[in-house]
Structures are given as C-alpha cells and as structure tokens.
Amino acid sequence: KASFKYVNYEGPQRDLVFVDTITGKVAARHPQIMYGRSLITQDCNQKTRRCRSVSTSSDTISSGDQAIDDAHNYAIATYDYYLNNHGRDSIDNAGMTLKSRVHYSRNYNNAFWDGSQMTYGDGDGVTFAPLSQDADVVAHELTHGVTERSSGLIYQNESGALNEAWSDIFGAMVDRQEGAAGSDIWLIGEDIYTPGAPGDALRNMADPASMGDYDYYPDRYTGSSDNGGVHWNSGIANLAFQLLVDGGQHPRNKTPEVTVTGIGFDDAAAIFYAANINCLTPSSNFASARYCTALQAKALFDGGQLSSDHQTSIHLAWDAVGVP
Numbered sequence: 001k002a003s004f005k006y007v008n009y010e011g012p013q014r015d016l017v018f019v020d021t022i023t024g025k026v027a028a029r030h031p032q033i034m035y036g037r038s039l040i041t042q043d044c045n046q047k048t049r050r051c052r053s054v055s056t057s058s059d060t061i062s063s064g065d066q067a068i069d070d071a072h073n074y075a076i077a078t079y080d081y082y083l084n085n086h087g088r089d090s091i092d093n094a095g096m097t098l099k100s101r102v103h104y105s106r107n108y109n110n111a112f113w114d115g116s117q118m119t120y121g122d123g124d125g126v127t128f129a130p131l132s133q134d135a136d137v138v139a140h141e142l143t144h145g146v147t148e149r150s151s152g153l154i155y156q157n158e159s160g161a162l163n164e165a166w167s168d169i170f171g172a173m174v175d176r177q178e179g180a181a182g183s184d185i186w187l188i189g190e191d192i193y194t195p196g197a198p199g200d201a202l203r204n205m206a207d208p209a210s211m212g213d214y215d216y217y218p219d220r221y222t223g224s225s226d227n228g229g230v231h232w233n234s235g236i237a238n239l240a241f242q243l244l245v246d247g248g249q250h251p252r253n254k255t256p257e258v259t260v261t262g263i264g265f266d267d268a269a270a271i272f273y274a275a276n277i278n279c280l281t282p283s284s285n286f287a288s289a290r291y292c293t294a295l296q297a298k299a300l301f302d303g304g305q306l307s308s309d310h311q312t313s314i315h316l317a318w319d320a321v322g323v324p
C-alpha cells in the first residue's frame, strides 16, 4: 500500500512536500511553491578580501577555470540533491542564495563554511589540489550550512564529530549522484587530496582507520586537538552509516562480532536527514545519534514491518561501532 503524508518543513516559504510513507522519499511538492536555484560564485584571485563575482547563473557554467566551474556546478548538484531527495529548498529551506568563493588566499589547504558562504583554497599542490574540484567536498561544506540551520550541532567534541559525519555522509550521497560508484562513494576528497599520490583520500567512511581516523566508540579520541577530534571521531558515525547502507561487519573485527543487514542509500539518507532536522540538538552526542536515527526510522516508515527492520539495522550499525 502506498500512503502519503504531507510534511510541512519549517521555513518562511513553509514548503509543503508529500512524503511516501513506505519509501520515505519525497513524492511530490506543493505545486504553488516555485523552486529556483540562486547562486553567486566569486574569484578571490589568491587574496582573502574583495573577491569579484564571476557568475550568478542558476545553471551550470564553463568559464574555463575548473576551480570556479566545479564550485558553482557542484553547488547546483548539491542543491538538486537536497530538493529532489529531501524536499529541502537550499541551505535554509527557503531558497537561500548559494555563495561560493574560490582561489582563496595562497597555497591554502582548507575549505570551510563560515555561516554564510563556502570558501575554497587552491591547496599547495602537494597536500591538496584546488579544493572545490571534488563533489563530496562541496556537498560537505554546504551540509555544514544545513546542519547549522537544523540541529545546530556544536562544532566540538562528540557533537562536532556528528557535525562532521553528517557533512561527509551527504558529501558521499552527492558524490554518488554525480557518478561515484562502489567503494569510491565512501572516499572523501579523493579527487583533490595528494594529487601526486593516487588511490588515497582525506577520509574513508568504510574503513576510517585506513586514513588514521577512529572507527570504534570505546577507542575514541578524547583530547582537545582538532576541536576535540571532530575530523577523527567522525569516522565512528561515518562507518555506522556505511554499514547501515551496505550491511556487513566492522572492517577491523571488533568483538562482539555484529552483522548488519543493509537498508540501502535512499532509506539510510532519509533517516539521517530527518534526524538532523527533527531530532538532534546542538549538544547531541553519539548516544543521541543512535536514539534519533532509530526514532526517525519509526517516524518515516510509519512503525510498520519495514520500520522495525530498519530500526533493527540501525541499532546493529551503532552496536558495530561500539556506540551505547
């Protein structure tokens, strides 16, 4: 049976979307509300101020500068991902203009969301190539904006690791939409990290420890570096998401051995998106993430058999990474 319920997302336009309660996917959007992408992409020309606008096109561009084109075009891809899969109209769910700045500073090995825009360095050519040149990086930065406007997860310690993980998770989902397949989906920054050394990545969601990150809650980092390990402990939630999608066991044989039944990309992403906008709060920790993802599985799939199967998989995925 296919039943529909309309979900009234918050936001000035009060978007109305119809969610299929069996699949959890957006089935239809309110016909009267117009959706239009709005973008501004700027070239900072290796400076950090007075960047000049190079495009305000709502469609893809080909300026000849790959850093500019990728920042602009991957922002469009990320906007489309959130609208088509989750019924969200931009970062604020009210059509906010997506602002990006590229060629920021000199040899800048960084990309960041600053509360109102995405900014990408060119990298130093050794550690990083220009950082907008990977779809998962652009979607990662834009998702920091989504998280800031929804759960507001504080960027330190456990809430900060969840903030980072949600950005990697939706970065992977957009990478997949743009053509990544198989294990490449789970590599973060693979197109821009160490351009001279193929095959590595900034992070690996399916085996975080292979890139030096944490993959098991009892072993988590509890120091103060990296804002309390936000880019390191994110591996714990990243791995939980990958196991929820694909099924299987922890890649480094933890005891007790846990085997997860996968539920696929669409349902896992719907549940994690709903947790961010409906349940997680600024100070949520890993235990809250377990609670919220299980709760949203029940809410999205209406408490039926599919819902209980999904809840079982969610609990096993968090068990597998040692989250209580």
Ligand SMILES: Cc1cccc(C(=O)O)c1OC(=O)C1CC1
Pocket (backbone or CB within 6 Å): 109, 110, 111, 112, 113, 136, 137, 140, 141, 164, 188, 189, 202
């Ligand atoms: C390269 C970099 C440095 C510091 C913070 C971030 C950050 O945005 O958290 C960052 O970008 C990423 O992690 C994106 C995913 C590759």
Ligand SMILES: [Zn+2]
Pocket (backbone or CB within 6 Å): 140, 144, 164, 167
């Ligand atoms: Zn980040």
